[in-house]
Amino acid sequence: MNEIIDLDNIDLTKEPPLMEPDRQWYYIAKCRELVKAKSEELGRPLYASIITFGCQMNSRDSEKISGILKQIGYVETDTEDADFILYNTCTVRENANNRVYGRLGAQGRLKKDHPGMIIALCGCMMQEATAVEKIKTSYRFVDIIFGTHNIFKLAELLQTRFDSKRMVIDLWKNTDMIVENLPNDRQYSFKAGVNIMFGCNNFCSYCIVPYVRGRERSRNPQDILDEIKGLAKDGVVEIMLLGQNVNSYGKNLETPMSFAKLLSEIEKIDGIERVRFMTSHPKDLSDELIEVMKQSKKVCKHLHLPIQSGSSRLLQIMNRRYTKESYLELVEKIRAAVPDISLTTDIIVGFPGETEEDFLETMEVVRKVGYDSAFTFVYSKRTGTPAATMEGQVEETVAMERFDRLLKEVKANSVAAGKDEHTTQKILVEEVNEQNPGLLTGRLSNNLLVHFKGSESLIGTIVDVFLDESKGFYYMGSLI
Numbered sequence: 001m002n003e004i005i006d007l008d009n010i011d012l013t014k015e016p017p018l019m020e021p022d023r024q025w026y027y028i029a030k031c032r033e034l035v036k037a038k039s040e041e042l043g044r045p046l047y048a049s050i051i052t053f054g055c056q057m058n059s060r061d062s063e064k065i066s067g068i069l070k071q072i073g074y075v076e077t078d079t080e081d082a083d084f085i086l087y088n089t090c091t092v093r094e095n096a097n098n099r100v101y102g103r104l105g106a107q108g109r110l111k112k113d114h115p116g117m118i119i120a121l122c123g124c125m126m127q128e129a130t131a132v133e134k135i136k137t138s139y140r141f142v143d144i145i146f147g148t149h150n151i152f153k154l155a156e157l158l159q160t161r162f163d164s165k166r167m168v169i170d171l172w173k174n175t176d177m178i179v180e181n182l183p184n185d186r187q188y189s190f191k192a193g194v195n196i197m198f199g200c201n202n203f204c205s206y207c208i209v210p211y212v213r214g215r216e217r218s219r220n221p222q223d224i225l226d227e228i229k230g231l232a233k234d235g236v237v238e239i240m241l242l243g244q245n246v247n248s249y250g251k252n253l254e255t256p257m258s259f260a261k262l263l264s265e266i267e268k269i270d271g272i273e274r275v276r277f278m279t280s281h282p283k284d285l286s287d288e289l290i291e292v293m294k295q296s297k298k299v300c301k302h303l304h305l306p307i308q309s310g311s312s313r314l315l316q317i318m319n320r321r322y323t324k325e326s327y328l329e330l331v332e333k334i335r336a337a338v339p340d341i342s343l344t345t346d347i348i349v350g351f352p353g354e355t356e357e358d359f360l361e362t363m364e365v366v367r368k369v370g371y372d373s374a375f376t377f378v379y380s381k382r383t384g385t386p387a388a389t390m391e392g393q394v395e396e397t398v399a400m401e402r403f404d405r406l407l408k409e410v411k412a413n414s415v416a417a418g419k420d421e422h423t424t425q426k427i428l429v430e431e432v433n434e435q436n437p438g439l440l441t442g443r444l445s446n447n448l449l450v451h452f453k454g455s456e457s458l459i460g461t462i463v464d465v466f467l468d469e470s471k472g473f474y475y476m477g478s479l480i
């Protein structure tokens with residue numbers, strides 16, 4: 001749990017401490033002085049805006065960044081003419097990178113009319129030397145660049161920028177450090193993401209993540225449990241445990257602990273009603289975990305189990321370390337233990353060498369499993385990964401055509417969608433419906449959405465709704 005640090009008690013006449021997190025609290029206090037002075041000079045608060053690309057790891061990192069900025073005294077905004085702008089980048093596919101360059105160009109033009117503006121870049125794309133080179137030469141107006149391993153250092157880097165007036169670049173290749181007890185600013189009051197591990201050791205042949213997020217590191221179970229207890233005290237009812245491969249949690253701890261055991265410990269925490277996790281690698285999904293999911297009252301009836309391809313031949317070249325057959329057996333085992341579970345997946349089409357036969361095997365798996373939804377991607381070449389130099393790169397038109405067929409197949413085969421029509425179910429009420437402000441939106445344990453009429457005061461609570469009508473991937477319901 002976060003200790004409360006009194007910034008006024010930090011003696012800034014002394015040298016900065018060497019140990020973390022004390023060193024960062026010192027820099028937070030120091031930056032705060034400057035921001036306060038600047039804000040008094042301008043007669044208004046200083047604003048900060050964070051633009052986040054990519055996955056839930058990045059969203060979680062942005063919450064930590066936002067926590068640091070708020071402590072420093074910035075007021076968060078979502079406009080791009082703020083005093084401090086940060087892009088938290090993703091590089092998993094080429095289009096993620098292109099979006100950043102596009103936004104950055106516009107940001108540079110804005111900065112011309114706003115000379116005091118500080119522009120910072122962090123996240124996965126910054127761990128790639130080619131991207132950083134391009135920014136150093138073509139986007140000279142960027143002030144701060146850091147990566148995925150040192151986000152905790154933001155205040156120190158900002159202070160360096162205030163002092164030096166030059167582009168500050170701090171990039172680490174890897175780290176074994178996990179800094180606890182820094183500020184944090186959660187996006188929702190009632191649900192929260194909790195990192196349980198960082199990095200990835202799997203090196204799937206198409207994937208850049210292990211190169212930009214470093215080797216796998218698990219957080220200490222006690223730190224995780226303390227954080228969740230603190231969240232429960234704060235009124236959080238649902239948590240999402242985050243890691244690139246949660247099923248291998250704890251293998252490298254001094255006292256190893258399985259993911260299933262961690263889940264059982266979390267289950268005991270009062271106040272937490274729902275537990276989700278992301279992502280599960282099929283090769284490491286244990287019988288012990290299936291048993292915990294079966295027994296648990298809190299673990300949600302939803303499993304995201306990326307298959308990537310239905311062709312065992314391609315799976316081997318992808319370095320996924322399971323086959324179509326072993327995957328389907330696993331699905332059967334899970335369904336036998338937890339019959340009402342909802343399964344979702346990630347699929348790549350157009351991996352180098354993918355033939356029509358390989359693709360048809362993916363379509364077959366989609367029919368057999370009946371996913372409730374699938375994130376489908378056209379393969380994107382990532383420089384530095386083994387797949388980038390493989391022969392048989394698939395033409396874009398062929399990949400796009402397969403992509404469309406796949407989407408249709410996923411839609412036609414969903415199992416859970418509609419299954420609970422005309423039953424009463426529990427949902428966590430999350431927000432006012434974006435399209436229709438007269439409705440609220442909540443989420444079932446199996447992750448499907450329900451729209452219903454109700455008072456905004458229900459947001460953040462778990463309520464019973466009757467599911468009047470299935471609309472395929474969501475329901476219309478009424479409050480009981």
Ligand code: SAH
Nearest residue numbers: 206207244279306346347348377378379380
């Ligand atoms: N750790 C998770 C996935 C993280 S990346 C897991 O192993 O399941 C999220 C998804 O992006 C992957 O599951 C994969 O489907 C997709 N992806 C990763 N690299 C890709 C690439 N080079 N081209 C297209 N899709 C990719």
Ligand code: SF4
Nearest residue numbers: 200202203204207209
């Ligand atoms: Fe990428 Fe594979 Fe690691 Fe997932 S498990 S992050 S797909 S290398």
Ligand code: F3S
Nearest residue numbers: 054055090091092124
């Ligand atoms: Fe996530 Fe993108 Fe990085 S998917 S781990 S933000 S490369």
